Amino acid sequence: MANTQAMTTSFxxxxxxxxxxxxxxxxxxxxxxxxxxxxxxxxxxxSSLGASTTSYTGAVTEVSGTGYxxxxxxxxxxxxxxxxxxxxxxxxxxxxxYTTVTLSTSFDAMLLYNDTNSGKKSVAVYTFTAQxxxxxxxxxxxxxxxxxTGLLRIA
Amino acid sequence: xxTTTKGEMDESLLEKREGTIDNDNETTTWxxxxxxxxxxxxxxxxxxxxxxxxxxxxxxx
Numbered sequence: 348m349a350n351t352q353a354m355t356t357s358f359x360x361x362x363x364x365x366x367x368x369x370x371x372x373x374x375x376x377x378x379x380x381x382x383x384x385x386x387x388x389x390x391x392x393x394s395s396l397g398a399s400t401t402s403y404t405g406a407v408t409e410v411s412g413t414g415y416x417x418x419x420x421x422x423x424x425x426x427x428x429x430x431x432x433x434x435x436x437x438x439x440x441x442x443x444x445y446t447t448v449t450l451s452t453s454f455d456a457m458l459l460y461n462d463t464n465s466g467k468k469s470v471a472v473y474t475f476t477a478q479x480x481x482x483x484x485x486x487x488x489x490x491x492x493x494x495x496t497g498l499l500r501i502a
Numbered sequence: 503x504x505t506t507t508k509g510e511m512d513e514s515l516l517e518k519r520e521g522t523i524d525n526d527n528e529t530t531t532w533x534x535x536x537x538x539x540x541x542x543x544x545x546x547x548x549x550x551x552x553x554x555x556x557x558x559x560x561x562x563x
Contacts, residue, residue: 354558436553447505471554475528482507483533483545490550500555 359435359501363428383463385470387443387487388419390456392477403460403467412480414448422459426492436497443487450485453477457487471499504535506542511535516542527552 361367386403390396394408409417425440443457455477459470478485490496503510516535523530528548535543 354560359558449507473550473554475548475550476523476525476530478530478532478546478548479544480546481534481541481544482505483543484547485545486547488547488549490553496551496553498550498553500553502555502557 356430356433356435359433360428360430362501363435363437363499382424383461385422385424386419386460386462387422388417388458388460389415389445389450389454389485390458392453392455394456396456396458396472398472400458400469400472402469403458403462410450410452410454412448412450412452413482415445415450418462419458420445421462429492431494434494434500434502436492436494436500438492438498439489440492442489445480445485447482448480448485449482450478450480453479473498504543506535506537508537508542511537511542 389410391408422439423441428437455474457473461468504513516537519534521532528550530548532546
């Protein structure tokens with residue numbers, strides 16, 4: 348046997364579940380039975396969202412239009428974070444859908460953020476080819492929830 | 503019936519246009535309905551392919 352230096356896979360799963368708090372600043376109280384609410388907001392193609400985007404409130408170029416509520420829609424995480432090999436992963440359990448909206452300004456990004464957190468902290472930014480919607484539906488279909496294609500992965 | 507910017511309309515009255523975008527990042531399909539040269543309905547569906555991945559590493563002493 349030999350020891351191997353590694354970030355443990357269980358820690359990678361724990362990160363999704365807010366198990367660890369290395370610093371108390373901004374860490375809300377969590378219990379295993381209480382999940383936060385996450386939302387998905389859409390942003391115009393003229394935006395500059397990316398790795399430096401820290402929160403929903405800090406991103407000011409959200410789309411607007413008939414049928415679209417500022418802040419976006421709730422994202423369903425019906426499946427608990429899991430791992431395979433040394434990769435942890437998490438994927439929404441349902442498509443993210445904006446029904447009967449008119450968004451005339453082209454948009455090409457979705458910000459996933461924590462709506463329960465008072466600071467509306469960001470999780471991830473996803474981009475796609477710029478779209479508009481007219482009295483229609485815009486949906487984001489999720490990839491397979493596994494270590495290869497899961498929407499959020501820590502490898 | 504199709505939901506349009508002018509209300510519910512019979513599909514037979516509209517010109518339908520469809521398209522697909524397929525690249526490393528996404529597969530997107532869209533459908534448009536036009537009425538006498540005016541776009542009255544557009545829907546789009548994006549299948550994301552590329553996840554956000556973070557690599558956890560440990561440093562050596």
